[in-house]
Amino acid sequence: MDRRGFLQQGAGAVAGVALSGLVAVPARALPAIESGPFAPDAVLNQTYPFTLPPLPYAANAVEPAVDAQTMGIHHDRHHAAYVTNLNNALASQSALHQYTLGELLMGLRRWPAAVQTAIRNNGGGHANHALFWNLLAPGAASAAAPTGRLAEMITRDFESVAALKAAMKTAAVGQFGSGWAWLVKTATNRLAVRGLPNQDSPLLEGELPIVGIDVWEHAYYLRYQNRRADYVDALLARINWDVAGAQVG
Ligand SMILES: [Fe+2]
Structure with a gap:
């Protein structure tokens, strides 16, 4: 499936889901994205429970732009905390466990109000940092x-x-x-x-x-x-x- 198909299917799946048991959330049209698929190993394809991928290089690999201590703390503590907090927030939301991280973010306003902030902050933190590590060239x-x-x-x-x-x-x-x-x-x-x-x-x-x-x-x-x-x-x-x-x- 190309990326456009993936995202359209993803958005459609979110738009068409039966929200039984969830707080009723007014539907909104998810914007179509003219783009290809997420990379097969992208964190955006993860579903609950979410996991922290290892750094794709040694902690000192991007020196001197990013020092090893900052890299280690940033990944091992800050990024890890986003993953832990996202999992904790969604543990009791079994109806959401079928959705990928990308779908949870694209469809944010459809989810129960009680978890929107957690998805926005911790789901966003997980997705953003996972891309960030890979964007830095060792x-x-x-x-x-x-x-x-x-x-x-x-x-x-x-x-x-x-x-x-x-x-x-x-x-x-x-x-x-x-x-x-x-x-x-x-x-x-x-x-x-x-x-x-x-x-x-x-x-x-x-x-x-x-x-x-x-x-x-x-x-x-x-x-x-x-x-x-x-x-x-x-x-x-x-x-x-x-x-x-x-x-x-
Ligand atoms: Fe950060």
Whole structure:
């Protein structure tokens, strides 16, 4: 199944589900996403109980952009906590156990009010961080520049990679408090940069995350203290554009 089919089927499954036993939630049309499938091993395909994937490299693999201590704490404690808290919140919601993480985020407003915040914050945190680790290039595995379809879309929508990075940096540095800067693929098949608060996933609004820059202080404070702009520059130089390109489909 291609990504469009997956997402349309996923959205349809959410839209068409019999919500017996759940709090009645007004239906809303889920935006169609013109995009391919999530990668087969993507956390977005997980269902309850959710699990924390290991880092795809050693904790020091992205030095000096991200120091090993920050990487370890960030993954082993912060990301792990999102997974634990999501599982705890959904333990008694057996009707939701059939849905993937991607579906839970895309269909957020359909779920019982009592668990929407937990899905938004902890489900978002799980999805966002799982992508984030893979977007950081360990050493020589770094892809120097976008290629293929993603490169074409960047040229069309931003004119250049430099302009895209500048827009990402503006969003990342300007995000008030905790949040993320995102490169997303919109429902109309365009690339756009978003600054989103907390752990809000672009999927909440039907947009596909392509690149995410975590600007919570837990992501950078040990090495960079208040110099968020320096951290953002370092991260934008370590993006694995092959992984980013795979998100576009
Ligand atoms: Fe984080």
